[in-house]
Amino acid sequence: MSARELDAAGITDPALRTAYTRCRALNAAHGRTYFLATRLLAARQRPAVHALYGFARWVDDLVDVPAEGATPDTVGAAIDRAERELSFGLATGLGDEPVVVALAHTAQRHGIDPALFTAFLDSMRxxxxVRDYPTRADLRRYTHGSASVIGLQMLPVLGTTADPAEAAPRAAALGEAFQLTNFLRDVAEDLDRDRVYLPADELAAAGVDRERLAWCRQRGAADPPVRRAVAEQxxxxxxxxxxxxxxVAMLHPGSRPCIATALTLYSGILDRIEAMDHDVFAGRAAVGRARKALVAAPALTRAWWARWRAEAAAARAR
Incomplete structure (x- = not known):
């Protein structure tokens, strides 16, 4: 299936095909919900989406899964090297790291602003x-680079029927919403990494601080103040x-089923948190396979229909 996607995208260079295949493998292994939604795009669009995800995952792993003995300074140096390699790739189309080669090709092909990648790397640093975020404004400085820019990177790949400048704030907000959903689902795991991605002042208004979160993590259950705080988030x-x-309605018709499905499935994680009475320490909130299939099946039909109509219109125009 990967070869068909690459053929559809007109990617014929063997080195580039290898680079994109590596990105696709990262997406399939780590971004399960995201990968499912990507399947709803036209085959020609998928390699670019895999490249964007692959680069983000590769850099994110430098931070969250560092090599043994790594320090903040050595990981920071690795991010700096990634940034230099990306700059070189954007300028030349060459590089040693496959995910960077694929990303540079995607950025050049779709005219993606390099500043969006710089913002992402800044958030990874x-x-x-940074282990805590005192206010939502502080957290938004982080989520702008870690998530909002991902939505903006995707926009040229997905295509729009509206003015891209009008669609951009919605795309950025969707990236932020996905990230905030992950933060709520992963409160326990993030605490284990000594991080809290919830605004401290908003937690405090509900009577919650880091120490209370850590206590709930230790006992494996959220107490009433934490449940209230999570409900507010x-x-x-x-x-x-x-x-x-x-x-979603501002996107190219062929892209809408993909993003609508991702929105439904990710917001479904919030439904699961609510069903758990907001106890994010009782287990990991996830959308089950049956629910994913139920959402994806009609979306696949809509995606096929949109592509068929587009192809028929193009044939009539010839």
């Missing part, structure tokens, strides 16, 4: 030293989803 995240949702 924040993860080396879920509500705030749903507000961002509501702002982002109209952006």
């Amino acid at each position: 924040m993860d080396l030293r 879920v509500a705030r995240t749903r507000t961002i989803y509501r702002f982002a949702a109209p952006g």
Whole structure:
């Protein structure tokens, strides 16, 4: 299937095909919900999406899965090397790291602003030293680079029927909503990494601090103040989803089923958190396979129909 995608995208160079195949493998292994949604795109679009995900995963792993004996300084140096390699790749189309080669090719082909990658790398550097976020404004400085820019990177690949400048804030918000959903699902895991990605002042308003979160993590259950705090964070995240949702209609018709499916499945994680009575320490909230299949099946039909109509219109125009 990967070869068909590469053929559809017109990627024939053997080295580039190897690079894109590596990115696809990263997406399939780590971004399961994201990978499922990507399957709803036209085959020609998928390699670019795999490249964007592959680069983000590769750099994220430098931070979250460092080599044995790594320090913040050595990981920071690795991020610096990644940035230099990306700059070289964008300038020349060459490089030693496959995911960077694929990303550089995607960025050049789709006219993606290199500043979006710089912002992403800056947020990854924040993860080396920042363990708490005092306010939502502080957290948004992080999520801009870690998530909002991903939505903006995707926009040229997905295509729009509206002015891209009008669609951009919705795309950025959807990236932020996905990231905030991950933060809520992964509170326990992030605590194990000595990080809290929830605004401290908003937690404090519910009577929660890092020490209370750590105590709940130790006992494997959230207490009432933590449940209230999580419920408030879920509500705030749903507000961002509501702002982002109209952006789906601004996309090219063939891209809409993919993003609508990703929105439904990711917001479904919030449904699971609510079903757990907001106890994010009782287990990991996840959307089950049956639910994914139920959402994806009609989306696949819509995607096929949109592509068929586009191809028929193009044939009539010839």
